[in-house]
Amino acid sequence: MLRPIKTEEDYDKALNRIDFLMDKEDQDSLDELEVLALLVEKYEDNNFPIDAPDPIEAIKFRMEQMGLTNKDIEKSFGGQNRVSEVLNKKRKLNLRMIQNLHKELDIPYESLIGA
Structure with missing residues (x-):
């Protein structure tokens, strides 16, 4: 079940799930991968911001x-x-x-x- 990523543990689980899904080709897996990638991106933007370069x-x-x-x-x-x-x-x-x-x-x- 997909849930928001709120902790480092949630983040690690999501990354592991993404690794697993990368080898799948069925539409359900691809949909889950897309949603997980968006959740991970949001978590990373909030927790690991990248400053603009000089x-x-x-x-x-x-x-x-x-x-x-x-x-x-x-x-x-x-x-x-x-x-x-x-x-x-x-x-x-x-x-x-x-x-x-x-x-x-x-x-x-x-x-x-x-x-």
Whole structure:
């Protein structure tokens, strides 16, 4: 029987049940798996929140993923000096930079604004 996940023990049982259901192919098992996954996600969101990344770290991470250099992103910042100042945390991102980075590097707004 499905129940809300309220404790660490409930959470562990749900994860074990998910592992069991992953190998099943019948519709009832798949439905149960879907519902359990939603319950686990809710429990994890409430008990293990993940903070938004630091905006500068998000930019550096995306640059690394895309193999970009500071020169490659100058246009998003409005010049070489601004890239250096922002990446060294001597200047804050402004709205135009945030919009450009979102559009050109596909960095989520939430990551650029920070929490």
